[in-house]
Amino acid sequence: MNAPLPPNTDIARSMLRLGQQARTAARALARASTAAKNRALIATGEAIDAARERLATANAKDIAYAQANHQDAAFIDRLKLTPKVIDSMIEGLKQVAELPDPVGEITDMKRRPSSIQVGKMRVPLGVIGIIYESRPNVTIDAAALCLKSGNATVLRGGSEAFHSNLLLAQCVQQGLAAAGLPAHAVQMIETTDRAAVGALIRATEHVDVIIPRGGKSLIERISAEATVPVIKHLDGICHTFIDASADIDMAVTVCDNAKTQRYSPCNAMETLLVHAEIAPRVLPRLAGVYLAKGVELRVCAATRSVLAAAGIHTVKDATEEDWRTEYLAPILSIRTVESLDAAIDHIETYGSHHTDAIITNDHAHAMRFVREVDSASVMINASTRFADGFEFGLGAEIGISTNKLHARGPVGLEGLTSQKWLVLGQGEIRG
Amino acid sequence: MNAPLPPNTDIARSMLRLGQQARTAARALARASTAAKNRALIATGEAIDAARERLATANAKDIAYAQANHQDAAFIDRLKLTPKVIDSMIEGLKQVAELPDPVGEITDMKRRPSSIQVGKMRVPLGVIGIIYESRPNVTIDAAALCLKSGNATVLRGGSEAFHSNLLLAQCVQQGLAAAGLPAHAVQMIETTDRAAVGALIRATEHVDVIIPRGGKSLIERISAEATVPVIKHLDGICHTFIDASADIDMAVTVCDNAKTQRYSPCNAMETLLVHAEIAPRVLPRLAGVYLAKGVELRVCAATRSVLAAAGIHTVKDATEEDWRTEYLAPILSIRTVESLDAAIDHIETYGSHHTDAIITNDHAHAMRFVREVDSASVMINASTRFADGFEFGLGAEIGISTNKLHARGPVGLEGLTSQKWLVLGQGEIRG
Structure with missing residues (x-):
């Protein structure tokens, strides 16, 4: 994750393809109906419910790997997909489906002396990269909030949760398919090579914002290297x-x-x-x-x-x-x-x-x-x-930001959107 | 402006001192009254008016230097501080003084089930770095908008406008003094060494946002190297x-x-x-x-x-x-x-x-x-x-942003502020 990636490696090529797919999917998602996005969320929950046994097997593989690598008990605990954790993921999906859709809100439309009407329209940010550590439930939490707010997501989970994350991402794909939404709306980076993260956080053309979730050292490393804007949370003193x-x-x-x-x-x-x-x-x-x-x-x-x-x-x-x-x-x-x-x-x-x-x-x-x-x-x-x-009443939270620009403090669905200017005219010209 | 600056050079030390001074001044400015900020703006205009002769001399020096360097007519034109340009700077200061103060606005205060009241309070961003090319009037435009929105400013103008900028910055200092505001609220980087820009755009501890104003290559260079967030405007296709x-x-x-x-x-x-x-x-x-x-x-x-x-x-x-x-x-x-x-x-x-x-x-x-x-x-x-x-009715504009995060499109005083969360309680605790 240090120097920019040479453009001709396999990883650079696959990250470019993934970025282009995300950008295309983002356009479809930005115009998706609230009903379709909610359907995808509920169907993802159904897919997770149907995959409980396979999830247990995949998660056991991850845990065995983490134990073999001498991870401590707290680490293993965060990694575990217990039935209770799975229940709460499914419940979380339902809750996000019930939240109001932030996209499309039009506010502050005011008539100007030129007679144009000017105001703001709330729209998705576009493509959001989520980089997180060992908790596999972040896969679902983050994908759900990004999806509801009309954004395409590129997920990069910790290598220790690789099998669990992959299967959870497949459940999201099933949910998207059930709602007729593009599969690339939620993509998982399937390599554990760190160069992929380096490429993601510099892909300014295809990624609009990076949200790292994890320990301070992860967040510091990403902030130092990223050219894509980062919504981040450092210390809480x-x-x-x-x-x-x-x-x-x-x-x-x-x-x-x-x-x-x-x-x-x-x-x-x-x-x-x-x-x-x-x-x-x-x-x-x-x-x-x-x-x-x-x-x-x-x-x-x-x-x-x-x-x-x-x-x-x-x-x-x-x-x-x-x-x-x-x-x-x-x-x-x-x-x-x-x-x-x-x-x-x-x-x-x-x-x-x-x-x-x-x-x-x-x-x-x-x-x-x-x-x-x-x-x-x-x-x-x-x-x-x-x-x-x-x-604070946001309904859900993708994290807490200590940034001053854009989202500050707890970040909910609104923090995953931006406002563009909307002008309604009747043929006005500038004098 | 390429590699991070070694920390022990003279420039690194002077940029650190400048950053610390800006941060301290920002605190004073954030709590400054609207009246004091307006007084500083008007007094800056008065100082400029009184300095017309010295401005003409300083500007002539810059123009002679630019001509000796074979700059084209358009460049010289942007550099020129004609009486008309000076009038319009003074008029601009009056207009900014007349704009409503965005700082302190409290909105959306809602009672939550816990009985706390939660809403948002608008506050300055803190310290804003402005990097611009040859137009000396940007010195005044940018300083005025940052001052009115309660932010401290670090200015870095083009080397061709060095003498004009320096004198204009002194007029701002006089304006600040007349209003009892700290002199470090508006600082000019006085070296033309490019390493100073490199230090400024990486000073995440002392600078909250960088606003580059100038050609595309300047903005691209700054975006690629900055670790401080950049409010930028690239193409307008x-x-x-x-x-x-x-x-x-x-x-x-x-x-x-x-x-x-x-x-x-x-x-x-x-x-x-x-x-x-x-x-x-x-x-x-x-x-x-x-x-x-x-x-x-x-x-x-x-x-x-x-x-x-x-x-x-x-x-x-x-x-x-x-x-x-x-x-x-x-x-x-x-x-x-x-x-x-x-x-x-x-x-x-x-x-x-x-x-x-x-x-x-x-x-x-x-x-x-x-x-x-x-x-x-x-x-x-x-x-x-x-x-x-x-x-669009913003009253004034520091630039147009093609960013998606924070300010999008024309950026006025509001774009130079952020909203923090405000909680009013009566001793509530979390259950």
Whole structure:
């Protein structure tokens, strides 16, 4: 995936063909009716349901391979297509079929002085490349959202899920066929050669956007090499700032939830900032909650003194590195700050522009926080864990973007479309 | 501008400092009041007005240098800061000051089942890098739009306009100072070393978007090398399709305007497509109009026969290359097609996804055309020349984008902002 691929290799040729097929299919898909796209989604679910036994066999092959390669238990777990995972894929397809079709929406049609009417029409992006790691259910999730939003998809799954992914892609092909949609609307890259990824992320003529789903190193590598635009999600170093005027019960409840409801999601809180004025009243209570749940606390000197004064000593010293770390684990860094400005400074210096919240009763502080913190989601008096496509009402989510351009934060069907300008005239000319 | 810059050179260090200064200034600008931003715009105009004599001297130096380098008359013309150009820069600053401030708009706030309220807040993108060629007025246009939309700007003008640009940037600095805004909100790269551009377009930590303004080769070079997202405009191969049901008078008027009102803009028509059924009635009239205005016609065989039957022989044969060419000149390629599908196929095969129009009275055809032609602006019964920020009601335009992500078509103040998610809670937690 380093240098551009020489144009005459087999992989370059097969990627070119795949890109051309995707572009042609994208045109058909862009004009497909909502009914046909929904039919394809439901029929894909039916095909998956009918393929349960073959899926078990294919998945067992992948798991045996992963075990032989000494992958850890968490890896194997993500790879497993249990009956429950298959049920939820089929259910997911039904849910996507029920979502409103974003394509074709016409908005803001306004009459101009020239007498033309100008507005916007929502259309698919075209061809979307999805590069993901070992979870085979991403094959179905991603294909379903791209299909519903009228886009052709090129999928490149992790080599460890090769057999599972291939069979799932065949189920999608059956679904497309049942709805009379072109088979190339969803294509799987069948080689595990990394050069194929390199070709995909530079195929600006045939691919409109790349969405990588996986670990940070995958996403960094792709961002560095891609010439196709990438909708990406890097770190989720999320903060909550407890302001001096915060309701203490609310602060404890929300900060407990933001950290401990689940540790691994990207929208879990990683750093707690507390205004010095309220720290003696809120920190000992919160530390008690966290320590009781086994959360390791890494604290600044001021926080350490506040906790020590309350008889709490089982904390570690935070290092500079802690403020920049997304733990995704039962570890929380805590810093006591002297002001709202110091809190915002900390977030802008160390944060990842993902999701940040303030707990406050001060209206001016609340407004300054949401205006000045430059993150994809900013919250007043709520848990950072709400930063999620379902919670935000998108119906489904292809991922969370920390980009500023195009889709920011949770990305649903709308994030897979663009708006073009529509002009309705009666023969107007420019003077 | 090829390989990434080694990190220890003087240029790398000065670009890093400039990037950090821009990022800090961007935070101040994002929270600046509309009044302060407007004050800075007006004061910049006043500074330019007061600097007319020094501008003339600086500009004369640039022109002498360009002449010594044997630049052509058109180049010198673009470089010239005449009193009229200066008046229009000052007028432009006033107009941008009068535009509504896009920053802070809150929309779509909806209550979710969890009881949080979720919506969107419009915010500046952050730091915008503008890379442009010899027109010094771009310094002011670009700085004004970025400033009004709350973004910090890093400007890199063409080396031929070096002295003019530097002085104009100083006028902007005076304007910023008069409004109490940070001087680093608008910075000019003062070296003409190309390595500085290479550093700017890869400074993902300090620059949020690059907008190149200039010739195609500049834009292609920047797109190929940039890791910062680029809002770009490549070709403008714009088509008009005269459908079988078109009103002939309207077709003639609109197609005349689309080609001949001005030849050089990117939204001028370059290829005319005509339905075979209407060709004998519309083509001879249109050819007469074009030939009378000195427009060279490059036509397909079917068009040649239609015109020959009407006694018109002064045309050339179009080659495959013609369909892919943006002439920006009094040359038009014409193709007669058998159907709407053939017209759409032609546009999708040869077009540049900029602006395309249909002239028709058939509602179903009109709807298919605007749905299926994948261009930034699609038009029914209007001249492609309307694809313009002012004509579309944006008030001003930083450029036209042929990107699909983020801003598509004419880009105004809104295109220089993004929307983040805003969550208003009362202590809600995720269950």
